[in-house]
Amino acid sequence: MGYEAVIGLEIHVQLSCTTKMFCDCPNRPGDDPNTNICPICLWLPGAVPRFSLETLEKATLACLALNCDIQPRSAFDQKVYYYPDLPKGFQLSQHHMPLARGGWIDIMDEDGKPKNLRLHHVHMEEDVAKLVHETEGRTPISLVDFNRAGTPLIEIVTEPDMRSPHDAMAFLKVLRTQLRYTGCAECSMDQGTMRCDANISLRPLGSDQLNTKVEVKNMNSIQHVGNAIAYEIKRQAESLKNNEPIMLHTRLWDPEKGITTAMRAKFEGPCVPDPAVTQILVTDEWLRKMASKLPEMPHRKVSRFVRQYGLAHDEAAQMSSERELSEYFEAVVKFGASPRTVANWIATQLLPAVKEHGHEFATSPVTARRFSGLITMLEKDEINSNSARSVLNKLFETAKSPEEIVDQFGFRQVSDTGALRGIVDQVISENMSAVENYKNGNKKSIGFLVGQAMKLSQGKANPKRLQEILRESLA
Numbered sequence: 001m002g003y004e005a006v007i008g009l010e011i012h013v014q015l016s017c018t019t020k021m022f023c024d025c026p027n028r029p030g031d032d033p034n035t036n037i038c039p040i041c042l043w044l045p046g047a048v049p050r051f052s053l054e055t056l057e058k059a060t061l062a063c064l065a066l067n068c069d070i071q072p073r074s075a076f077d078q079k080v081y082y083y084p085d086l087p088k089g090f091q092l093s094q095h096h097m098p099l100a101r102g103g104w105i106d107i108m109d110e111d112g113k114p115k116n117l118r119l120h121h122v123h124m125e126e127d128v129a130k131l132v133h134e135t136e137g138r139t140p141i142s143l144v145d146f147n148r149a150g151t152p153l154i155e156i157v158t159e160p161d162m163r164s165p166h167d168a169m170a171f172l173k174v175l176r177t178q179l180r181y182t183g184c185a186e187c188s189m190d191q192g193t194m195r196c197d198a199n200i201s202l203r204p205l206g207s208d209q210l211n212t213k214v215e216v217k218n219m220n221s222i223q224h225v226g227n228a229i230a231y232e233i234k235r236q237a238e239s240l241k242n243n244e245p246i247m248l249h250t251r252l253w254d255p256e257k258g259i260t261t262a263m264r265a266k267f268e269g270p271c272v273p274d275p276a277v278t279q280i281l282v283t284d285e286w287l288r289k290m291a292s293k294l295p296e297m298p299h300r301k302v303s304r305f306v307r308q309y310g311l312a313h314d315e316a317a318q319m320s321s322e323r324e325l326s327e328y329f330e331a332v333v334k335f336g337a338s339p340r341t342v343a344n345w346i347a348t349q350l351l352p353a354v355k356e357h358g359h360e361f362a363t364s365p366v367t368a369r370r371f372s373g374l375i376t377m378l379e380k381d382e383i384n385s386n387s388a389r390s391v392l393n394k395l396f397e398t399a400k401s402p403e404e405i406v407d408q409f410g411f412r413q414v415s416d417t418g419a420l421r422g423i424v425d426q427v428i429s430e431n432m433s434a435v436e437n438y439k440n441g442n443k444k445s446i447g448f449l450v451g452q453a454m455k456l457s458q459g460k461a462n463p464k465r466l467q468e469i470l471r472e473s474l475a
């Protein structure tokens with residue numbers, strides 16, 4: 001019998017707020033352990049949580065970007081459980097009355113067709129403390145770092161609309177792009193600012209029942225999510241074939257071995273309304289104000305880039321993949337360089353160069369003005385693409401303008417017919433056998449001769465003019 005997979009995801013996303021969710025401590029979990037703490041986020045008895053407006057604003061923006069319905073009234077519950085990373089015995093989370101319901105994301109399925117994936121709801125939640133297990137060089141001990149305690153999270157719970165590892169991975173990529181666009185979250189799985197659990201079950205093809213699911217945790221890259229789901233589908237299909245029932249339980253992904261293993265069940269207590277944190281009431285007016293803060297989202301930007309700048313769809317999608325990148329692209333174009341050349345050079349030259357020189361895009365010294373200067377010289381035939389690549393590399397090493405670099409290093413392209421003819425004459429006299437070959441019908445030898453001439457010009461000749469003159473001379 002054929003089976004199909006039914007997959008839903010639960011994604012925790014850390015909001016990039018300046019403070020924690022219920023106190024004024026900095027939201028910087030990576031600082032030295034236990035430096036960003038106070039009685040409220042140490043959860044000392046009697047300390048009263050004060051809900052931060054910034055958390056509500058960022059969470060709301062994130063939900064709007066995911067097409068959710070913000071609820072007029074939402075509230076916090078105490079999710080009761082005990083663990084060393086949660087010594088107060090409960091986590092503040094929105095169980096009964098989440099901030100937002102519904103919502104959706106569009107992805108492309110395996111066949112390149114658009115597919116709509118629905119969200120069930122999005123709720124806010126405080127993070128717990130972090131346990132650090134020291135096992136080397138002494139008696140194993142466990143330490144608790146409270147920097148992360150009380151940092152603001154949203155949890156995005158999807159409907160079980162995904163059918164394959166591809167769907168889940170595509171969902172996470174689009175989700176990450178959308179949320180990063182809002183500026184509300186970093187969404188880095190390897191930094192832990194986005195964490196994903198997957199619920200997977202199987203059912204006979206053509207059925208619409210929902211069978212017992214298995215939850216998989218501990219995946220810290222989008223690829224791991226795909227691998228874990230693929231493994232789990234195979235494992236469950238095997239069990240069903242052997243008539244072994246699927247039990248509801250949680251499993252951990254082991255990326256080293258490429259398998260999931262059963263995890264000990266955690267005691268989960270009830271969820272009871274929290275008496276201290278006030279309910280959240282959202283007015284239409286406030287919601288309109290928040291909606292106006294939403295940036296142009298990637299799918300709209302892609303269409304606009306195609307329309308306004310004449311980019312191909314792929315180019316537009318690439319230039320819109322990050323908000324910062326899209327803004328950079330537009331800034332360069334505003335300086336006057338032509339959009340398609342700019343898009344092409346950003347994708348094939350600038351981005352690899354930024355990486356190679358050990359920069360992040362945000363810290364790259366190649367500002368839009370400098371990059372546009374470079375592209376403009378290229379377009380005006382003042383330098384050829386070889387020289388442009390050399391100038392680009394120099395932009396990382398000096399603060400000079402591309403024009404100054406071109407003059408300093410003599411990169412200016414030689415288009416002058418007289419100078420080029422001199423070079424061509426020399427190449428012809430030094431490479432008689434290639435010239436003979438060309439004249440005997442081996443048209444490929446022209447490539448060799450152009451190469452020799454470029455070398456002689458120290459890479460500065462205008463290759464198009466050079467080839468024209470060479471052909472004339474050999475005719």
Ligand SMILES: [Zn+2]
Pocket residue numbers: 020023024025036037038039040041042
């Ligand atoms: Zn605090």
